[in-house]
Amino acid sequence: xxxxxxxxLPIYRGLHQLFAQHAWAWYLSxxxxxxxxxxxxxxxxxxxxxxxxxxxQDLMKLxxxxxxxxxxxxxxxxxxxxxxxxxTWRLHDEFLRGDMAARWMAGFIAIFWTFRVLIDFxxxxxxxxxxxxxxxxxxxxxxxxxxxxxTVYWFVALAPAS
Numbered sequence: 001x002x003x004x005x006x007x008x009l010p011i012y013r014g015l016h017q018l019f020a021q022h023a024w025a026w027y028l029s030x031x032x033x034x035x036x037x038x039x040x041x042x043x044x045x046x047x048x049x050x051x052x053x054x055x056x057q058d059l060m061k062l063x064x065x066x067x068x069x070x071x072x073x074x075x076x077x078x079x080x081x082x083x084x085x086x087x088t089w090r091l092h093d094e095f096l097r098g099d100m101a102a103r104w105m106a107g108f109i110a111i112f113w114t115f116r117v118l119i120d121f122x123x124x125x126x127x128x129x130x131x132x133x134x135x136x137x138x139x140x141x142x143x144x145x146x147x148x149x150x151t152v153y154w155f156v157a158l159a160p161a162s
Contacts, residue, residue, distance in 0.1 A: 038149050
C-alpha cells in the first residue's frame with residue numbers, strides 16, 4: 001500500500017463523511033450566524049484602534065472642523081457595522097431563503113468588506129503600519145476576518161435561491 005492509500009485516503013473519506021452529513025444550507029446558516037458575530041468582533045477590535053494607533057496625538061494636529069469630520073466618519077462606519085450585525089442576525093432566514101432584498105443587502109455588505117480588504121492591499125502602504133508583534137498579528141487577524149465576512153456575504157448574495 002502507498003502512503004496515499006494508507007494515510008490520505010482515510011483522511012479524505014473521513015472529511016467527506018463529516019461534511020456530507022449536512023446539506024449546503026446548514027453550513028450557510030452557520031456561516032451567516034458566524035458573520036453576525038464576526039461583526040461584533042470587528043467592533044471589539046475597533047474600540048482598541050484609537051489608543052493603539054495614537055489617534056489622540058494625531059487628531060490634535062487637525063483643525064477642529066476636520067477632527068469633527070473624522071469622528072463623524074468613524075461614527076457612520078461604526079453604525080454600519082452594528083447594522084450589519086443586527087440585520088444579519090434578524091434577517092438570517094431571509095438570507096438563507098435567498099429573498100431578493102436580503103440578497104441585495106448581502107451584496108452591499110460583501111462589497112463593503114471586499115473594498116475594505118482591497119484598500120488595505122492597494123491603497124495603504126504596508127510600511128506605514130505600526131510595528132510590533134501584537135499590531136502585526138492584529139492586522140493579519142482583522143484582515144482575515146474581513147476576507148471571511150466578504151466571502152460569506154458573496155455566497156449569500158450569489159447563491160441560488162432555495
